[in-house]
């Protein structure tokens with residue numbers, strides 16, 4: 001048994017911190033004692049530090065399975081930035097040559113990020129089997145249950161994979177899990193004794209506001225008012241790239257702010273620059289799509305605005321949780337125009353294969369099997385290959401559709417409640433809350449006072465827009481004498 | 482077709498029509514430019530009354546659109562560095578040279594912890610090796626190299642290149658930011674950038690100072706594909722198509738495609754047209770299509786009457802295109 005003092009001494013030595021953040025120490029202890037652990041820790045608690053810390057205490061490799069492929073390379077860059085140079089990611093983004101190279105030299109790495117579908121490949125799995133794995137981390141563990149853009153049926157394989165790897169100590173991490181989701185994660189991961197360490201989802205320093213409109217013009221006007229008034233930097237989330245682009249251009253036109261879009265259509269070069277300009281406070285506001293997060297932590301984000309309502313409360317908590325990681329007062333807005341949810345209902349219909357489609361796929365599999373499958377067909381094919389019958393698959397997807405609709409209705413319930421928003425949100429995650437006050441939310445007929453919360457910006461922009469510099473001065477700033 | 486060409490998809494048919502439209506030198510230039518957005522742009526043109534759709538693949542400028550085009554063309558920046566001969570992997574070079582500049586910049590500030598510019602592993606290794614080999618005087622050397630280069634090109638282009646550089650607490654401008662700052666379209670900014678990098682690549686290759694040579698050795702490549710060149714060499718040294726097929730272990734149809742590709746890329750006098758089209762056949766072909774524009778030729782006009790196959794027909798079409806171009 002390692003004492004808290006020892007753990008803290010190491011924390012100071014390795015990371016330079018005096019104290020652990022909420023839940024970190026407890027989870028680390030549980031892992032070091034060899035328990036399979038499920039850590040439910042609020043957004044912004046520094047989950048990376050947990051497995052990085054454990055990695056320093058154990059001999060073997062730390063394997064991190066994460067469904068967020070778009071973020072994985074960012075996580076690797078971050079680990080390397082933190083000094084963990086023996087870090088690598090195995091994803092489908094890797095070229096074939098690079099993948100072979102990594103697999104061949106897997107033992108040279110300490111921290112290996114891997115996407116679920118890569119882990120389902122025999123060659124990848126076999127090379128993991130040859131290595132000593134000290135910790136197996138399932139990041140964003142709620143994705144086992146959740147069905148979103150990042151859902152991977154391969155997550156259902158994890159139970160089997162953990163066994164094939166001889167059951168290394170397993171850590172499941174998530175920021176958002178109701179009791180139902182917790183039991184679902186445990187059931188699907190199939191480990192007999194899991195320690196659950198759960199902390200409150202509440203982020204008391206983020207005020208919650210939902211503003212309702214009857215027209216898009218009103219919504220845009222409020223958005224313009226907010227981006228001018230609020231302390232920067234901030235993020236605006238959208239469900240569509242097109243709308244993100246359009247609104248970004250519009251804000252550029254109407255204000256002097258530095259605004260940029262950040263989504264999957266951006267090339268690697270622009271992504272890199274925008275990410276770092278944002279982190280270094282050169283950009284006031286990022287217009288992002290929900291499915292596309294940022295891999296690098298930024299502590300001082302003061303507001304998160306949802307231009308479109310998220311699909312469920314889990315996503316909402318994840319996204320608004322990017323605000324206020326430094327603990328200072330921040331705010332989350334949802335701008336809701338009546339009937340906005342139609343977009344989300346349509347999205348559900350678009351993601352889930354219909355009964356007709358499933359029947360067609362099963363009946364014509366022989367003719368189709370050599371074609372390239374689209375996303376839905378790939379999903380159906382996954383179940384077909386696992387030996388599910390047509391009616392079973394139809395039932396599974398019907399069930400999923402109902403779950404999604406239920407989740408969306410919960411989200412809508414949050415948007416529409418006249419009561420305390422925070423109470424509603426926390427009740428969904430099986431927590432009690434009854435401390436509503438003037439800084440809590442705009443439910444209960446409360447008017448949030450931005451001035452009093454220090455959320456009003458005096459100077460309008462963090463920086464004036466980038467100016468054209470002359471090449472000679474750029475070269476001078478690049479190299480120190 | 483044009484989208485395929487700009488993306489670098491080089492099927493023989495894409496190449497053939499590219500040659501007919503005079504677009505060959507643009508192949509693969511927009512490999513990473515987001516061409517999906519073109520559909521949006523086209524819809525915008527239509528809704529503004531500047532263009533109309535003819536069929537699924539063709540659009541036509543309206544009269545209003547033609548006037549607009551003429552006024553835009555006067556000021557629009559058109560790519561200058563387009564080459565029939567070489568392919569430039571501009572994106573790879575850019576990532577690589579930016580990483581090199583960044584690593585030297587951070588080194589000059591004695592900073593080891595930074596987020597490196599994203600490249601593939603090969604480029605990262607090339608830069609790392611380059612850095613280690615030159616480490617002792619690298620800061621002054623690179624700085625001097627960059628100043629030398631930028632001082633001798635157009636001032637405006639030098640600014641554009643420098644504004645993209647990444648280093649210690651310097652993150653440069655994205656394509657979009659560059660475009661905004663100069664008040665031009667993203668495509669124009671992309672072309673300017675592209676021209677700037679191609680110039681830099683050529684400068685490095687031809688420079689006596691070899692400091693940056695290791696970064697470019699695989700960046701400039703011949704446009705023609707290697708297999709096609711091999712087929713071509715076997716053919717001009719007298720092998721029949723069947724022999725080549727056997728020697729190289731490829732299908733006969735592939736041999737034909739390779740030869741078509743080479744005919745498209747090479748100047749008329751470098752390709753042995755007479756080894757494929759006999760004098761008699763050439764006469765037949767000439768007479769059959771005498772008063773027709775090359776784009777309208779149909780193979781079926783001759784296929785039933787004469788013993789001439791599609792390959793011969795296409796080769797002749799290419800030959801005639803080259804001859805027309807010279808007139």
Ligand SMILES: [Zn+2]
Nearest residue numbers: 420436440441
């Ligand atoms: Zn409240």
